[in-house]
Amino acid sequence: MAGRTSGGTHHVVVVALENVLALDIGIPWQVFGSWRDSPYTLTVCAQRPGPVPMHGGPALSVAHGLDALASADTVIVPGYLEPDAPGAEVTTALAGAAARGTRMASICTGAFALAAAGLLDGRRATTHWLYAQALARQYPRVTVVPDDLYIDEGQVLTSGGVSSGLDLCLHLIRRDHGPRLANEQARLLVAAPYRTGGQAPFMDLPVRPTPSDSPALYEWALRNLHQPLTVDQLARQAGVSRRTLIRRFHTDTGLPPMRWLLDARLARARELLESGDLTVEAVARHCGLGTPANFRTLFKAHVGVPPRTYRETFNSAAVKGC
Incomplete structure (x- = not known):
């Protein structure tokens, strides 16, 4: 040495x-x-x-x-x-x-x-x-x-x-x-x-690119992140079977549908924390991430820091409630 x-x-x-x-x-x-x-x-x-x-x-x-x-x-x-x-x-x-x-x-x-x-x-x-x-x-x-x-x-x-x-x-x-x-x-x-x-807090967490042949389903999902979406709901929206939907997601994004949704929800949460003044309860609600406690747990597990710390780092107008 x-x-x-x-x-x-x-x-x-x-x-x-x-x-x-x-x-x-x-x-x-x-x-x-x-x-x-x-x-x-x-x-x-x-x-x-x-x-x-x-x-x-x-x-x-x-x-x-x-x-x-x-x-x-x-x-x-x-x-x-x-x-x-x-x-x-x-x-x-x-x-x-x-x-x-x-x-x-x-x-x-x-x-x-x-x-x-x-x-x-x-x-x-x-x-x-x-x-x-x-x-x-x-x-x-x-x-x-x-x-x-x-x-x-x-x-x-x-x-x-x-x-x-x-x-x-x-x-x-x-x-x-x-x-x-x-x-x-x-x-x-x-x-x-x-x-x-x-x-991790500095890493991009992009939503995987949507495919050119079926963008409507992904756009619909991104517009409805506040809803408790399920694989069956996505399959009905796409007009395909559950198995076909799962296969399509793997082909398009390399991810299972629910993991793609989680990444999309977390990416939206980061955007809101960086640019807005919503409370953590409101961010969780807008992104479909459940209760504030559940949101904090998921956010820290995947981003590496709690929502409040993330906001203090990337948004100078940090507010109470995070």
Whole structure:
């Protein structure tokens, strides 16, 4: 596991891949490299020294190549635009660092680089929720958990999208030096020292696309979400048997009818919480989600936070009653 350099500090090396995301690379820079009497030293490296294109900012001038990984106690790969395997030279260097016992971490889409190096095989990992399906598809040996802020698998850690990289970096400090130092750094950064929940509140919960050959049934269902709809009602509305309806839903949406309805109800609830001032009772009623207690339970189970917390996060005009 990660050790210490001869000077007693912990050496963090950040790997800037082409089109590195400006905010992602700024997080470890700020957390580990900007405070007085830090127990960490920080180096930024790239595949080779020189200017590195950066998404969201000017080109980054990098003085070190991949040989900087040889002295790293922790390697962090920030996210990069349109992630793909970064090439054999980079993946070999990452795999070599891991083989030496270096602690490996990624922020956002940096997980794709760790996965390409084989470092996530057989492990749980996360990435930006928008890229979670792509990561799972490209690297089937990785167990992708899309809604976690970060995942600590011991030597290898991954974080979700962008700001969850801050949660990961504070977690590393907490792991190395305990909660007191992590909390002090969090206060300096005006950040929560520990966030509960995950990426789920920020993830899209879209209703699956309706098919071109039979949109009327789905449009009718969306207009009647306030009603206690059943599979039999949907079948009657479509003029088909119950079995045919279930088969049609699986073909059209990949979901059973009642799961499609639940997703539609939750998506409507999120819209109302984000943009309106309805009480939780009214939102539950408009969306057909039962009693306020039932609504809170379902919403938290599927979105990750209670309705009130969601509203406070995404609607500045939060009201009483949630």
